[in-house]
Amino acid sequence: MKSILQTAVPDSALTTTEQQLIDAAGETFARLGFHATTIRHICQLAHANIAAVNYHFGGKSGCMPPRRGMPTTAPRLNIPSGLMIRDTP
Numbered sequence: 001m002k003s004i005l006q007t008a009v010p011d012s013a014l015t016t017t018e019q020q021l022i023d024a025a026g027e028t029f030a031r032l033g034f035h036a037t038t039i040r041h042i043c044q045l046a047h048a049n050i051a052a053v054n055y056h057f058g059g060k061s062g063c064m065p066p067r068r069g070m071p072t073t074a075p076r077l078n079i080p081s082g083l084m085i086r087d088t089p
Helices: 004-008 016-032 039-046 052-057
Strands: none
Touching: 016 039, 016 052, 039 052
């Protein structure tokens, strides 16, 4: 299972802790669901310090694997300024 981080960074650039966190997060998300999973669950399964997820990924969503068939980056939209919706009445 590849995470967003793994698609952007070669496997050789990941530390052992990062890889363990990604694997633990994927397993825990599959078992409990994203919202029920806590950072504590991930760190306990990965045998990592409780601060490791925030340190390496900025939070649990940073180590979440992408959905199959979904792009890993959001497409950029180029909207001409004349078509922009304004908040003024």
